[in-house]
Every structure is written in C-alpha cells, then in structure tokens.
Amino acid sequence: MLKIKYENGGGTESIEYKSAADFLANQRLEVPDLEDYYKIVDVTLDGKPVELKDKTIIGLYKKFDNEDD
Numbered sequence: 192m193l194k195i196k197y198e199n200g201g202g203t204e205s206i207e208y209k210s211a212a213d214f215l216a217n218q219r220l221e222v223p224d225l226e227d228y229y230k231i232v233d234v235t236l237d238g239k240p241v242e243l244k245d246k247t248i249i250g251l252y253k254k255f256d257n258e259d260d
Contacts, residue, residue, distance in 0.1 A: 196233040197225065197248065203232055211236060211255040218252050227252070 193208040206224060208214040217224050227249035234241045234251060243250050 192237060194233075194235045195225070195231060195248075195251070197229045197231050199229060211258075215252065215255055218248070 193211055193214050194205065195207075195214075196203060196205045198204075208217065225248045227247065229248045231243065231246045231248065231251060234243070241251070241254070243254060245251075245253070
C-alpha cells in the first residue's frame with residue numbers, strides 16, 4: 192500500500208494506492224489524481240518511509256519510474 196500525505200492549497204490531504212505501479216499508472220492519465228507540483232509531507236510504501244530528494248509528486252513519480260528500469 193502506497194500512502195501519500197501532501198499539501199494542497201495550504202491544507203494537508205492524503206491518498207492511498209494499492210501499489211507504486213497503480214500510482215504510476217494514475218499519474219500517466221490525461222487527468223491524474225495529483226498535480227506534479229504538490230509538496231509531499233509524508234509517503235510510505237508498505238508501512239516503510241520512502242526517501243525522496245525531490246519532495247513533490249513528480250519527484251515521487253520519477254523515483255518509482257526509475258526503479259522500473
């Protein structure tokens with residue numbers, strides 16, 4: 192389970208995906224759930240924290256997309 196807590200317009204929201212692959216698939220849609228520039232407050236994959244250099248949705252996308260290579 193991928194859990195993302197992010198800032199949206201000054202408030203904090205959260206969203207969950209079954210897997211990192213589901214998150215990647217959703218972000219590839221014409222209208223994804225999350226904007227690339229949203230700042231990530233906290234993200235965990237299967238209960239473990241995910242370390243990010245770029246703490247934005249696009250940074251998370253690039254991290255998981257690179258792991259698929």
